[in-house]
Amino acid sequence: MHSQREGILDGTGSHAHHGGDQGPAYPWKLGFGLDSTGNGSSDTIANGTALPQKGGALRWLRNVFRPRGTDSSKPLRSTAYLDGLRGFAAFLVYIHHHELWVHASFVNNESAIFESSWGWGGHFYFATLPFIRQFFTGGHLAVAIFYVISGYVLSAKPLALIQAGDHVRLGDSLASSFFRRWFRLYLPLFGTTLLYVTSWHVFGYWNGACEAKATFGEELWNWYVELKNLSFLFNQGAIWPSFNTHLWSIPLEMRGSMVIFIACLALSRATTRARLLCQVALIYYFIYIVDAYYCALFIAGMLQCDLDLLAAARGSRADNAGGGYFPRFLRRLEPYKTFIYYHFFVIGLWLSGVPAWSSKVEDLRENPGWRWLSYLKPQAVLDFKWFFLFFAANMLVSSIPRIPWLKRFFESRFCQFLGRVSYALYLVHGPILASLGDRIYHAVGFIRQVGDYQKELAPWLNIFPLSKAGPLGLEIAILVPQIILLPFTLWVADVVTRTMDEPAVRFAGWMYRRVLGASAPPPKQEQEEAESVALRRLA
Numbered sequence: 001m002h003s004q005r006e007g008i009l010d011g012t013g014s015h016a017h018h019g020g021d022q023g024p025a026y027p028w029k030l031g032f033g034l035d036s037t038g039n040g041s042s043d044t045i046a047n048g049t050a051l052p053q054k055g056g057a058l059r060w061l062r063n064v065f066r067p068r069g070t071d072s073s074k075p076l077r078s079t080a081y082l083d084g085l086r087g088f089a090a091f092l093v094y095i096h097h098h099e100l101w102v103h104a105s106f107v108n109n110e111s112a113i114f115e116s117s118w119g120w121g122g123h124f125y126f127a128t129l130p131f132i133r134q135f136f137t138g139g140h141l142a143v144a145i146f147y148v149i150s151g152y153v154l155s156a157k158p159l160a161l162i163q164a165g166d167h168v169r170l171g172d173s174l175a176s177s178f179f180r181r182w183f184r185l186y187l188p189l190f191g192t193t194l195l196y197v198t199s200w201h202v203f204g205y206w207n208g209a210c211e212a213k214a215t216f217g218e219e220l221w222n223w224y225v226e227l228k229n230l231s232f233l234f235n236q237g238a239i240w241p242s243f244n245t246h247l248w249s250i251p252l253e254m255r256g257s258m259v260i261f262i263a264c265l266a267l268s269r270a271t272t273r274a275r276l277l278c279q280v281a282l283i284y285y286f287i288y289i290v291d292a293y294y295c296a297l298f299i300a301g302m303l304q305c306d307l308d309l310l311a312a313a314r315g316s317r318a319d320n321a322g323g324g325y326f327p328r329f330l331r332r333l334e335p336y337k338t339f340i341y342y343h344f345f346v347i348g349l350w351l352s353g354v355p356a357w358s359s360k361v362e363d364l365r366e367n368p369g370w371r372w373l374s375y376l377k378p379q380a381v382l383d384f385k386w387f388f389l390f391f392a393a394n395m396l397v398s399s400i401p402r403i404p405w406l407k408r409f410f411e412s413r414f415c416q417f418l419g420r421v422s423y424a425l426y427l428v429h430g431p432i433l434a435s436l437g438d439r440i441y442h443a444v445g446f447i448r449q450v451g452d453y454q455k456e457l458a459p460w461l462n463i464f465p466l467s468k469a470g471p472l473g474l475e476i477a478i479l480v481p482q483i484i485l486l487p488f489t490l491w492v493a494d495v496v497t498r499t500m501d502e503p504a505v506r507f508a509g510w511m512y513r514r515v516l517g518a519s520a521p522p523p524k525q526e527q528e529e530a531e532s533v534a535l536r537r538l539a
Contacts, residue, residue, distance in 0.1 A: 076411055079156075081401055082149050084410030087418025089142035090425045094489065096139030097246065099127075099473055101433060102446050110472065115357035117367035127473035130369070133353045136473045140385055141352040143249050144393035147294050150253060151260055151301025152397070158264035159306050162275075163313065170268055174261050176512055181257050183508035185250055186231045188427060191500040196431040197223050197243050206456040208448075209434040210242040233258065246430040256298035263299060272310065272325040279303040288378045293386035300394050341399040345406070348395030354388040424496035425489065432489050440484060444477045 103110035113120070114137050118128040127136040134141055154177065161170040200207050201216045213219040226241050230251055239251045263282065267275045279299055286296035310326050333340060355367045361384050364374045374384065381387045400406045409415065418425070438453070443463040447454060454461070466477040 076416075079153075080416065081407045081410040082153065082397075083419030083422075084412065084415030085145065085397070085400060085419075086149050087420070087422040087425075088410065088415050089138075089145045090422040091418050092134070092138035092142045093246075093426060094429045094486075095135065096137050096142075097429065097433060098437065098478070098485070099136050101437065102441055102478055103472075104448065112357045114473070116355045117353070117369055119368040120355070120366065125472040127471065130353050131349050134349065137356070138352070140354075140356050141389055141392060144297055144386070144389040145397060146249070147253070147256055147297035148301040148304070148393045148397045150256060151298035152305040153301075154257055154260045154298075155264055155302040155305050156309075158261075158268075159302070159309055162264065162268050163272075163309060167268060170264075174265055178258075178261055179512045179515065180505075180508035181254065181261075182231070183511065184505055185254055185257075186227075187504035187507065188423065188496065188500040189231075189247060189250060190227060191504075192424075192427045192431070192496060193227065193241065193244055193247075194223060199435070205435065206452075207434050208438050208453060208456075209244065209431065244427075244430050246426070252294040256294050259295045260298050260302055263302065276303070276306060276327065279306065287381065287387065287390060289380055291380050291382050293381065293390055296390055297393060300390070301397070304394070304398055337402060341402040344395040345399040345403060348392045348399065350392075351388045352392035352396065354385045354392070356385045359383040359385070421490065421493040421497045424501050425493040428492050428496055429489050432485070432492060436488065437481075437485055440481045441477075444481055446477060 099114060100111050103114060113123045113125065114127065114133075116123075116128065118124060118130065118133070120128070127133060157173050158170055158177075161167070161173060197219050198216070199205075200212050201219060206212075213222055223243070226243075229235050229237055230239060230241055230247070231254075233251075233254060235251065239248045241247050263279070267278055270278065279302060282299045283296045283303070286292040286299065307327075307330070314326050355364060355370060357363070359382065361374050361377055364377075364384055365371045373388070377384045377387050400410060439457060439460045442448075442453070442457045442460040445462055445465040445468065447461060466480055468475045468477050470476055470479075
């Protein structure tokens with residue numbers, strides 16, 4: 001189940017580290033008929049293109065729009081659990097936004113109840129219980145996990161080369177990653193948002209995401225202005241596109257990626273001890289000195305990867321000793337690792353339930369169970385939830401591979417499928433919620449009391465009213481619409497993965513090879529080298 005994406009909103013597969021492709025040599029031959037590994041399917045033409053030929057148009061369309069799962073015949077990589085964790089985190093984002101949409105802006109302030117702790121304001125609901133609430137409002141935790149996994153995956157190959165002392169290939173690897181990262185993150189974003197803003201002009205429907213412009217030309221201009229600013233690395237303005245505000249995390253993903261590449265380059269000649277200490281110092285700086293929680297999450301992922309690689313190299317030696325520095329205190333804790341990581345998991349789950357309704361620490365102290373913890377917040381952090389989510393995400397990511405039953409869950413076919421479509425799921429779930437979801441939820445009886453919803457969606461109101469009986473967040477009127485919304489969203493995510501996400505990865509690799517010219521290694525050779533350096537060290 002080799003993923004083709006790199007990073008946290010991305011995957012950990014071999015393509016992530018080399019940007020290569022085994023087939024097409026030109027971007028128009030990137031092919032929409034590729035399977036999850038990037039190899040041609042039975043419907044793909046031998047030369048790598050999936051463009052329809054001689055009666056193949058219907059077959060091509062079928063191949064594009066037919067849902068595709070994971071291939072259980074292929075062995076899992078040792079880091080496959082990261083793909084599954086990333087996918088499950090994206091699924092939590094989907095649940096979070098649907099729950100908040102349904103319970104937003106009602107007279108009883110249910111959104112505040114959801115994002116506050118159990119017992120806040122005298123409200124006691126199952127959905128707000130510790131260790132349970134993450135399954136209803138775990139979207140913020142998911143973003144923190146995204147960034148930790150990105151830091152881990154993006155640094156895997158550079159750190160392996162640093163530890164091997166191969167600085168020539170390290171330079172090549174970082175140059176490739178720098179070049180390809182922008183294309184890999186933003187091309188799918190451009191594609192999905194362009195289709196979305198076009199859709200309400202083509203089909204003439206009202207959407208609750210933003211106010212449509214008077215003409216399609218004005219809409220395109222607004223789309224261009226917002227996204228060219230959003231995609232600028234040093235943009236100091238808003239990072240919430242009006243037509244899909246959920247995309248705010250992508251610019252931070254880009255910035256965090258650059259921090260990883262720069263850190264790997266800056267520390268490439270340092271001793272192992274100094275490199276580890278510098279990573280710890282950077283984490284402290286990003287959390288306690290300046291408000292850059294996302295950078296701290298990325299560097300923490302890098303630190304976890306560095307330690308895992310060092311431990312794997314040390315453990316592979318017959319005498320299990322010598323050959324490089326490994327922190328002595330960690331070696332001494334090794335006999336107790338099961339005890340430690342189970343506690344990490346439990347503590348991480350508790351911290352991941354941090355209330356998020358308000359960013360004021362005074363409000364946090366009104367939540368049962370968080371008063372004393374609130375005094376741990378450093379001065380630099382403006383929104384306290386990211387401070388607690390930093391520790392929660394790192395504890396969870398580090399504990400999962402050491403708890404066998406948890407690792408097996410994230411290696412399951414369901415989680416691996418979610419991991420394959422995770423970036424596309426993140427991109428499309430918001431537009432689908434603001435278009436199809438709006439109408440279905442109004443049809444079953446959830447009526448928003450804000451804006452023009454009641455006026456614009458009047459024909460949809462209570463077409464098929466359902467009971468709102470059941471625990472908060474598990475009402476019948478929420479669960480039944482998922483029979484339509486969840487499969488449709490996953491299907492769209494699968495289509496976008498194969499038609500935009502995976503081709504964007506291959507396009508970035510093709511562009512980089514074109515820039516290198518004759519000095520570029522063949523894609524297959526580059527893939528083999530990428531796979532052999534880091535991920536096999538972690539096996």
